[in-house]
Amino acid sequence: MANLIKTKRGLNIPINGRPIEIIGTSTLPKEFALIPDNYHGITPKLLVKEGDEVKAGSPVFYEKQFPGMNFVSPVSGTIKSIIRGERRKIISIIIESDEKMTYQQFEKTDLSKSTPDEIITILQQSGLWAYIKQRPYDVIANPTKTPKAIFISSFDTAPLAPNNDFVMSGQMADFQTGIDVLAKIATVQLGVRYGKKSPFSTVKNAVITEYDGPHPVGNVGIQINHVSPVNKGEVVWTVNPQDVLFFGRLFNKGIVDLSRLIALTGPNVKSPQYYQTIVGANIESLLKGNRITGNMSHRFISGNVLTGIQVKGNGWIDPYATQITVLEDGNDIHELMGWGMPRFRKFSMSRTFFTFIFETKLMRRLFGNMKYKWDTRLMGGRRAIIMSGEYDKVLPMDIYPEFLFKAMITNDLDKMEALGAYEIAPEDVALCEFVCTSKLPLQQIVRNALDYMKKELE
Amino acid sequence: MRNKLRKYVDKLKPHFMKGGKLEKLHSVFDGFETFLFVPNTTSKNGTHIHDAIDSKRTMIMVVVALIPALLFGMFNVGYQHYLAIGEAAGFWDTFLFGALAVLPIVVVSYLVGLGIEFVVAQIKGHEIQEGFLVSGMLIPLIVPVDTPLWMIAVATAFSVIFAKEVFGGTGMNIFNVALVARAFLFFAYPTYMSGDTVWVRTGTTFGLGGGTPVDSYSGATVLGEVATSTTQNAQLTDIIGNPIGFWDGFLGLIPGSIGETSTLAILLGAALILFTGIASWKVMLSVFTGGALMALVFNNFGPDTAIAHFPWYNHLVYGGFAFGAVFMATDPVTAARTDKGKWIYGFLIGALAIIIRVLNPGYPEGMMLAILFMNIFAPLIDYYVVDANIKKRLKRATTQK
Numbered sequence: 131m132a133n134l135i136k137t138k139r140g141l142n143i144p145i146n147g148r149p150i151e152i153i154g155t156s157t158l159p160k161e162f163a164l165i166p167d168n169y170h171g172i173t174p175k176l177l178v179k180e181g182d183e184v185k186a187g188s189p190v191f192y193e194k195q196f197p198g199m200n201f202v203s204p205v206s207g208t209i210k211s212i213i214r215g216e217r218r219k220i221i222s223i224i225i226e227s228d229e230k231m232t233y234q235q236f237e238k239t240d241l242s243k244s245t246p247d248e249i250i251t252i253l254q255q256s257g258l259w260a261y262i263k264q265r266p267y268d269v270i271a272n273p274t275k276t277p278k279a280i281f282i283s284s285f286d287t288a289p290l291a292p293n294n295d296f297v298m299s300g301q302m303a304d305f306q307t308g309i310d311v312l313a314k315i316a317t318v319q320l321g322v323r324y325g326k327k328s329p330f331s332t333v334k335n336a337v338i339t340e341y342d343g344p345h346p347v348g349n350v351g352i353q354i355n356h357v358s359p360v361n362k363g364e365v366v367w368t369v370n371p372q373d374v375l376f377f378g379r380l381f382n383k384g385i386v387d388l389s390r391l392i393a394l395t396g397p398n399v400k401s402p403q404y405y406q407t408i409v410g411a412n413i414e415s416l417l418k419g420n421r422i423t424g425n426m427s428h429r430f431i432s433g434n435v436l437t438g439i440q441v442k443g444n445g446w447i448d449p450y451a452t453q454i455t456v457l458e459d460g461n462d463i464h465e466l467m468g469w470g471m472p473r474f475r476k477f478s479m480s481r482t483f484f485t486f487i488f489e490t491k492l493m494r495r496l497f498g499n500m501k502y503k504w505d506t507r508l509m510g511g512r513r514a515i516i517m518s519g520e521y522d523k524v525l526p527m528d529i530y531p532e533f534l535f536k537a538m539i540t541n542d543l544d545k546m547e548a549l550g551a552y553e554i555a556p557e558d559v560a561l562c563e564f565v566c567t568s569k570l571p572l573q574q575i576v577r578n579a580l581d582y583m584k585k586e587l588e
Numbered sequence: 589m590r591n592k593l594r595k596y597v598d599k600l601k602p603h604f605m606k607g608g609k610l611e612k613l614h615s616v617f618d619g620f621e622t623f624l625f626v627p628n629t630t631s632k633n634g635t636h637i638h639d640a641i642d643s644k645r646t647m648i649m650v651v652v653a654l655i656p657a658l659l660f661g662m663f664n665v666g667y668q669h670y671l672a673i674g675e676a677a678g679f680w681d682t683f684l685f686g687a688l689a690v691l692p693i694v695v696v697s698y699l700v701g702l703g704i705e706f707v708v709a710q711i712k713g714h715e716i717q718e719g720f721l722v723s724g725m726l727i728p729l730i731v732p733v734d735t736p737l738w739m740i741a742v743a744t745a746f747s748v749i750f751a752k753e754v755f756g757g758t759g760m761n762i763f764n765v766a767l768v769a770r771a772f773l774f775f776a777y778p779t780y781m782s783g784d785t786v787w788v789r790t791g792t793t794f795g796l797g798g799g800t801p802v803d804s805y806s807g808a809t810v811l812g813e814v815a816t817s818t819t820q821n822a823q824l825t826d827i828i829g830n831p832i833g834f835w836d837g838f839l840g841l842i843p844g845s846i847g848e849t850s851t852l853a854i855l856l857g858a859a860l861i862l863f864t865g866i867a868s869w870k871v872m873l874s875v876f877t878g879g880a881l882m883a884l885v886f887n888n889f890g891p892d893t894a895i896a897h898f899p900w901y902n903h904l905v906y907g908g909f910a911f912g913a914v915f916m917a918t919d920p921v922t923a924a925r926t927d928k929g930k931w932i933y934g935f936l937i938g939a940l941a942i943i944i945r946v947l948n949p950g951y952p953e954g955m956m957l958a959i960l961f962m963n964i965f966a967p968l969i970d971y972y973v974v975d976a977n978i979k980k981r982l983k984r985a986t987t988q989k
Contacts, residue, residue: 361985468626476640510642514759
């Protein structure tokens, strides 16, 4: 019997555009990109030059600090261009696909006989290491440090997130192998949605814990905080469930197959659904298969509305994204006297709007779910922190977020450490940023502080 | 209408931007623009959507919550006036007298305070902050109606500059801005802030009203009466000597600072800010609990004075207790910011206010000093609450190894 952990604090944001469980038809794009900035904190060293031929799984660049840690091409083809920015910083590496998908063959290893060190080496060589992140600091895991556990959350509670039960159907064998691979290194802690029949509840070789509650309970950070919080000097690894499949495919078939299902979501997508694609793909081909509604300017997000990266309409799927969200941008909206108007179609967690009426059970039964109008405006000016207790309502962790943020803003290392900075990642505070009356960029604050800590303490 | 207005604003905008001829008024322009239109800056990174609440809407809610107390205060000023001079006046005459007496104070408070805010915002180059929208309304409600306007101006300027801007503006202040203005007046001009003559306007307002007080008139507040009472059980009376009790205090047709008299009007406002979640119910409830319990202690074990034996329920409805509990103690910036801290902070305010009322012989009211005093201690309370979390984390780290 799995343990059950219930959280109360949090918020499910009612935004429409949830994907229906259909896989749409789309063709793979011609171009793919590797963007070093998407792998936070690494210093890329190039292994290819323009015009080189690559296979799916061929190394393209490696991390300067750990020379064995490769970042590989998702498809076979040629390096079309290497785009550099200021001081010759590598912005992106564009790969033109030959549409044949020839794979670099890796030796099939016998899991039962391999040691943790061997597994770590293989994962680094094959470029899959990039999909293992670590707490503290929320960066790609340091391969020289042994983790106390590896956490995987099998469900995503973020707004409009894909349903992993659907995504994984037919692929559970690869998932199980992936878990077996990780279990060789450390205990695997698998978080499962409570009260739902899920293929994940029968996964072996992992400690399964059930979770119930509003977003962000599906965030692996929240689950770590409840099961085995990160103390000073400890390391925990985290992997996204879809990325576990990559490990499974490598060990089952000996290839690096970075294909995954991506959900195209959001209020401005005509028919939100899933598409089969490959990490690094250009999103234009996906968007072509669907209609973007509304005549306003749009924002395309690689990821969800809370933590995703803003990309252009012909931008790239970042390596960790499992969904693409399309939203109205809203920079041409002029709302008259927002402080005094009723603004029925605006959502607020506070009761200063009428949301609280629409979100009651009775109203929902009578009129269905309210369709709120969403756009990317901040909806107010940036201020100093005024209201208290707002952040606590949406962060189900044993942490005083406001005090931690203040320590982070002032670069107070001792305070950050004491208040739990090792346990937190930017994605965990995304809801705090959403509800913040003072419109503070909290994820950026946390990101900067973690980078500063890493630089000072390691 | 909206589009026309937008076009007009867009036409004016270049003049106020950098290089424009009215560049020095940029903050003022920006203040008015964001007042008219929700700013349409979009997020660049981080969360792509935001909750619709902002600082403006938050502050406006508090201002709206103050309106019952303001309107009742206006009526009461007129009511006390006509009661004092023994004239019967209709509802509208009464209200008009009070409104004319109170409005200049509101106008002066806003003009001076917002003026300073505009200048500071321009100097610092940031947006105008909305905090003073609330402070500017609070100040008129906690002063006696006969306070000279120049004093209001001086006190407002003092508190906005020295209690808020020097600390960094809204959100950074240690003391409640409105209460600092009140405290400034209290210590700088004590004769205008206490005693028997300041609470009821017996003279004219813009030529309205006026007359000589009736023979039985005494302008003392109820707390003032109790403080000077020679018997243990003080007989409460209104300004012309009619006996009154708990419900008169609750309704508020009694002398006092403009907005503090009617507990009913204050509770109407409290309902709004509690329901919208802007004020902390934890602070509010614990102030009332702390006050009631401390008053009960004095009722049973206190010294032989009238104020010690002033029934606990009367303590809550007379004087500035309710106003302080609802609108001053709950100021999120100066209150404790942790949940546990809020309980302690509120409880101590309530208890301290009653202790000052009972044990301090000089001045019958204790709410202002209690809140200002606890403003100092709010960070300390939070420090210990947060420290418990830090210790827990440290213990976890050392035991698990």
